[in-house]
Amino acid sequence: MNLWQDFKTNDQKLIHKWVHYFPIYERHLAPFRNRTITVLEIGVFKGGSLQMWQRFLGPMATIVGIDINPECKQHEEPGIHVRIGDQSDPQFLQSLIDEFGTFDIVIDDGSHRMQHLLRSFEFLYPRIAKNGLYIAEDLHTCYWPEYGGGLDQPDSFVNVSKSLVDKLNADHSRGQVPQDFFARHTFGISFYDSVIVFERGTIPFKAAPTIGRG
Numbered sequence: 001m002n003l004w005q006d007f008k009t010n011d012q013k014l015i016h017k018w019v020h021y022f023p024i025y026e027r028h029l030a031p032f033r034n035r036t037i038t039v040l041e042i043g044v045f046k047g048g049s050l051q052m053w054q055r056f057l058g059p060m061a062t063i064v065g066i067d068i069n070p071e072c073k074q075h076e077e078p079g080i081h082v083r084i085g086d087q088s089d090p091q092f093l094q095s096l097i098d099e100f101g102t103f104d105i106v107i108d109d110g111s112h113r114m115q116h117l118l119r120s121f122e123f124l125y126p127r128i129a130k131n132g133l134y135i136a137e138d139l140h141t142c143y144w145p146e147y148g149g150g151l152d153q154p155d156s157f158v159n160v161s162k163s164l165v166d167k168l169n170a171d172h173s174r175g176q177v178p179q180d181f182f183a184r185h186t187f188g189i190s191f192y193d194s195v196i197v198f199e200r201g202t203i204p205f206k207a208a209p210t211i212g213r214g
Contacts, residue, residue, distance in 0.1 A: 047075030114148030
């Protein structure tokens with residue numbers, strides 16, 4: 001069963017996701033199915049998406065959800081852990097890593113406010129698994145002033161992510177873009193409607209293609 005079918009037939013806890021997100025999840029999360037992985041979802045709400053990730057990723061996945069609402073603690077069950085805290089608090093985020101280890105996948109479905117999005121990303125992205133994923137969703141708020149966004153707001157998560165495309169290509173910038181952790185340890189960035197997916201990874205050797213001669 002794919003994620004869309006799971007969502008359509010779900011009769012357990014409420015899942016609140018935009019319909020067009022499901023092909024994005026399928027594309028990026030499918031390689032992680034039935035592996036020993038640890039997933040962090042920022043934002044628990046009614047607990048339904050935590051159950052969905054567990055069903056989709058399989059019995060070896062550890063699912064961790066965080067929220068500032070203490071009532072979300074009730075959504076814990078075998079294989080699903082809920083911790084209460086602020087997604088922009090580095091000490092709280094470090095406590096999660098201390099408890100659960102390195103996260104393979106982070107899904108930010110939290111407050112959707114620019115300050116929180118950026119602080120979570122800045123702390124967690126360098127600390128996820130070397131071949132892990134970081135998914136930020138509901139990024140339509142990047143265009144809404146009440147969330148700290150705006151089309152020309154330089155600190156919107158979308159605009160910051162656009163600048164990271166240059167870091168992705170730092171090797172080819174002839175020194176115009178300095179190498180940093182993101183440049184050295186990011187394989188790709190995928191932009192979708194309201195979603196951005198970052199893929200950790202390294203390219204140890206880069207060379208122009210050559211044609212072999214027999």
